[in-house]
Amino acid sequence: MSEHTHHITPYKTLGIILVVLFFFTFLTIEITSIHLGALTVTVALLIAGVKGFLVLSYFMHLKHESLLLKILVAMVFVLFALIVLITFIDYAFR
Amino acid sequence: MRKETKYVSYLDYEGQYKGIFGWIFSTDHKRLGLLYLYAIALFFFVGAILGLTMRVELATPGETIMKAQAYNGVFTVHGVIMIFMVVIPGLSAVFGNFFLPLMIGAKDVAFPKLNRLTWWILIAGSILAIASQFLREGPPDTGWTFYAPYSTKTGTSVIIATTAAFVLGFASILTGLNFIVTIHRLRAPGMKFFNMPLFPWALYAASWIQLLATPVVGITLVMLIFERLFGIGFFNPDLGGDPILFQHLFWIYSHPAVYIMILPAMGVITEVIPTFCQRRIYGYKAIAISSLAIAAVGFFVWGHHMYTSGMSEQARWFFSLLTFIVAVPSAIKVFNWIATMYRGSINLQAPFLYALFFIFLFIIGGTTGLILGAVAPNVQVHDTSFVVAHFHYIIFGGMGFAFFSGLHYWFPKMYGRMYNLKAANWGAIILFIGFNLLYFPQFIIGYQGMPRRYYDYLPQFQWAQTISLIGGIILFIGFFVMVGNLVRGAKKGAIAPANPWNGTTLEWTVPSPPPVENFDEDPIIKSDPYDYK
Amino acid sequence: MSQHENHAFEHRDDEAKKLGMWLFIFTELLLFGGLFLVYSIFRSQYPDSFHEGSLELSVTIGAINTIILLVSSASVAVALTAIQKNNTKLSMQMLLLTVFLAAAFLVNKYFEWGAKFHHGLYPGSELMQLLDRGHHLYFSLYFFMTGLHALHIIIGMILLLISYFKVKAGKVKMDDFMHLENAALYWHLVDLIWIFLFPLMYLIS
Numbered sequence A: 001m002s003e004h005t006h007h008i009t010p011y012k013t014l015g016i017i018l019v020v021l022f023f024f025t026f027l028t029i030e031i032t033s034i035h036l037g038a039l040t041v042t043v044a045l046l047i048a049g050v051k052g053f054l055v056l057s058y059f060m061h062l063k064h065e066s067l068l069l070k071i072l073v074a075m076v077f078v079l080f081a082l083i084v085l086i087t088f089i090d091y092a093f094r
Numbered sequence B: 001m002r003k004e005t006k007y008v009s010y011l012d013y014e015g016q017y018k019g020i021f022g023w024i025f026s027t028d029h030k031r032l033g034l035l036y037l038y039a040i041a042l043f044f045f046v047g048a049i050l051g052l053t054m055r056v057e058l059a060t061p062g063e064t065i066m067k068a069q070a071y072n073g074v075f076t077v078h079g080v081i082m083i084f085m086v087v088i089p090g091l092s093a094v095f096g097n098f099f100l101p102l103m104i105g106a107k108d109v110a111f112p113k114l115n116r117l118t119w120w121i122l123i124a125g126s127i128l129a130i131a132s133q134f135l136r137e138g139p140p141d142t143g144w145t146f147y148a149p150y151s152t153k154t155g156t157s158v159i160i161a162t163t164a165a166f167v168l169g170f171a172s173i174l175t176g177l178n179f180i181v182t183i184h185r186l187r188a189p190g191m192k193f194f195n196m197p198l199f200p201w202a203l204y205a206a207s208w209i210q211l212l213a214t215p216v217v218g219i220t221l222v223m224l225i226f227e228r229l230f231g232i233g234f235f236n237p238d239l240g241g242d243p244i245l246f247q248h249l250f251w252i253y254s255h256p257a258v259y260i261m262i263l264p265a266m267g268v269i270t271e272v273i274p275t276f277c278q279r280r281i282y283g284y285k286a287i288a289i290s291s292l293a294i295a296a297v298g299f300f301v302w303g304h305h306m307y308t309s310g311m312s313e314q315a316r317w318f319f320s321l322l323t324f325i326v327a328v329p330s331a332i333k334v335f336n337w338i339a340t341m342y343r344g345s346i347n348l349q350a351p352f353l354y355a356l357f358f359i360f361l362f363i364i365g366g367t368t369g370l371i372l373g374a375v376a377p378n379v380q381v382h383d384t385s386f387v388v389a390h391f392h393y394i395i396f397g398g399m400g401f402a403f404f405s406g407l408h409y410w411f412p413k414m415y416g417r418m419y420n421l422k423a424a425n426w427g428a429i430i431l432f433i434g435f436n437l438l439y440f441p442q443f444i445i446g447y448q449g450m451p452r453r454y455y456d457y458l459p460q461f462q463w464a465q466t467i468s469l470i471g472g473i474i475l476f477i478g479f480f481v482m483v484g485n486l487v488r489g490a491k492k493g494a495i496a497p498a499n500p501w502n503g504t505t506l507e508w509t510v511p512s513p514p515p516v517e518n519f520d521e522d523p524i525i526k527s528d529p530y531d532y533k
Numbered sequence C: 001m002s003q004h005e006n007h008a009f010e011h012r013d014d015e016a017k018k019l020g021m022w023l024f025i026f027t028e029l030l031l032f033g034g035l036f037l038v039y040s041i042f043r044s045q046y047p048d049s050f051h052e053g054s055l056e057l058s059v060t061i062g063a064i065n066t067i068i069l070l071v072s073s074a075s076v077a078v079a080l081t082a083i084q085k086n087n088t089k090l091s092m093q094m095l096l097l098t099v100f101l102a103a104a105f106l107v108n109k110y111f112e113w114g115a116k117f118h119h120g121l122y123p124g125s126e127l128m129q130l131l132d133r134g135h136h137l138y139f140s141l142y143f144f145m146t147g148l149h150a151l152h153i154i155i156g157m158i159l160l161l162i163s164y165f166k167v168k169a170g171k172v173k174m175d176d177f178m179h180l181e182n183a184a185l186y187w188h189l190v191d192l193i194w195i196f197l198f199p200l201m202y203l204i205s
Helices: A011-033 A039-059 A067-093 B029-057 B068-103 B112-131 B158-185 B198-230 B243-277 B284-298 B313-341 B350-373 B375-381 B385-415 B421-447 B459-492 C002-006 C014-045 C047-055 C059-084 C088-118 C126-130 C133-168 C178-203
Strands: none
Touching: A011 A039, A011 C059, A011 C178, A039 C059, A039 C178, A067 B198, A067 B243, A067 B313, A067 C014, B029 B068, B029 B112, B029 B385, B029 B459, B068 B112, B068 B158, B068 B198, B068 B243, B068 B385, B112 B158, B158 B198, B158 C014, B198 B243, B198 B284, B198 C014, B198 C133, B243 B284, B243 B313, B243 B350, B243 B385, B243 C014, B284 B313, B313 B350, B313 B375, B350 B375, B350 B385, B350 B421, B375 B421, B385 B421, B385 B459, B421 B459, C014 C047, C014 C133, C014 C178, C047 C133, C047 C178, C059 C088, C059 C178, C088 C133, C088 C178, C126 C133, C133 C178
């Protein structure tokens, strides 16, 4: 397990990410106000996923963390997704 | 009475606090391990007494010593105490705390203060759980599963009991968190993951379950409390909710929780068998990886508790399939243990005897689990004493006997003294006989239709209930033999050497009892932790 | 490990503290995960009621709160960068700004909840019992999820304030900032959950 020096995220990066997050927030409000039917949920969750990814990668510095931590975080989200999916095997066919 | 040592052992160390405060305010993982041992032994005794009361009630059909409502309270309390306060913290909190740092060559766990706080949280939760029995509303009568919608309606003190389970869950999460960080960060220099002994491997897998599954039941119990307080309706069909959803959420935790209990148990057995056969463990990597495999697949089999709940057909076969898959890594371990014994130089002492009994009982518990995991037979025996017998074979016959095995295995290290070996063997044999007499008849009458959680039954089941009661009494005699022998050993036993069993893992390289700082110098790490050459 | 050993006498392991915090964040994610699971199941069963329910919420207030949390998430990240660059003053200002934004979020939430309470809409109220099943579940979930989230905001505020005083006392500094980093991680978690709560509660129709 190699020790790595702390990566310092520049102010500029944080600023850019914040602007991008603003953009996606307005995008999701705009898109969900048009009627897309079932697609709305997918699009809204997709955008939320992108925003979450940005927060995790830059604000929470995951981009510069060890591979181990990246894998663990991914594992938690996969675990949750699988639990939801499997629960729906019940609800979708009941 | 303490052993005179040239160094300061953790038992003699006088820190900032004196007397009992030197224990309950201690951050030493070894002292905390003993504190857990004493607390859990006490809870186990209370739970066992409640269990015996149930057996006495079932001695004859109809009312024997208590009414139906009292019986409901007793089996609920028995379940809550045994599950949340004994078997879930049991092995990992007692032996994990004591031996995880020793086995990986660390001075303590990663967060010693958090470790102390965790013990306090466990005690606080336990006080709540026990308090729920004495409140005006009466003990909860829902069973330890707290199934909605009954748990949302009953007038008994469900809220306190669920709060207790929530608090105890928090303790479990923090223990898991501490162990994962300890294993990642504090392994002695040179010890890679695949140089670790297998008990730490098992703890690692179990800790992940503790960490990731417990929050789900935590939030579920909070929902249940809010359901009772405000009628939020999540589990109430009158308000559009779904009681089966409660079962889903509950078992998303509570099935993996079975692996929180059994994985460390398997880890203990994996330590004991090579030592008492003086032979390196067969299939080290297979055992290590099967622990992780059990933890991973174990997350997705929860629905096999719900075949008769009204779940969809597709979900039932899916969960049944996965249940059969999760049995594979468990079987791998059993084969490896038996292969390790082959041509070993076997030393038949109490720890090994308990390990043999573990394998025997675990095979019965495991294979009856497959009967229950298949949908069709499950419908026949669901909620009968067949299920009761099955999970007691796994939890008590498995986890419990592994606990006794570990206790006898590590006892000389923990106290620096030895117990009477012959008496220990007799204790093991009496427990084994009592256990089988108590639970095996329940398989038979369960198959014939004896429901679980009933205080009354048809006269045709009388013979089995009588045998079970006799078994329960023998079991208690076994406890007294075992505990009496150990207590006597701790006080007056012969001085134990550093390595009485000729073990190879790191905990046997330090003196007994271990010094405060565990290792005076960095331990030498062997690439194979089970090298008996 | 090698470099770690050089500092062994300090008994300080930043990586362990960080890993511990991440593991705790995992438990929080799954705590909310249980609620998101409940949400997704009821939403699939009562899509129309959930649609109508979400129309009752003000997208404006939700959007303002989203912006507030995003800015606060950025400001706490700036606070961390500042302390790493030894700019204690900026770090303290940014921490105060973050706490202020968190308070603003709660004030907003207070008025939002207050309006609902004023109309008799709160868990256990008579009006709630009169609603149809889907609406009932939607509002129960709304109060439960945003309430739990608000609780996490309060916990996060306390952690950030402790960090602030530690920076002020010089205990958190350029070469020892794990407390601030962990408090910031926790705060980002609160933001992360809101990123999913916002569209699911306010937008999806």
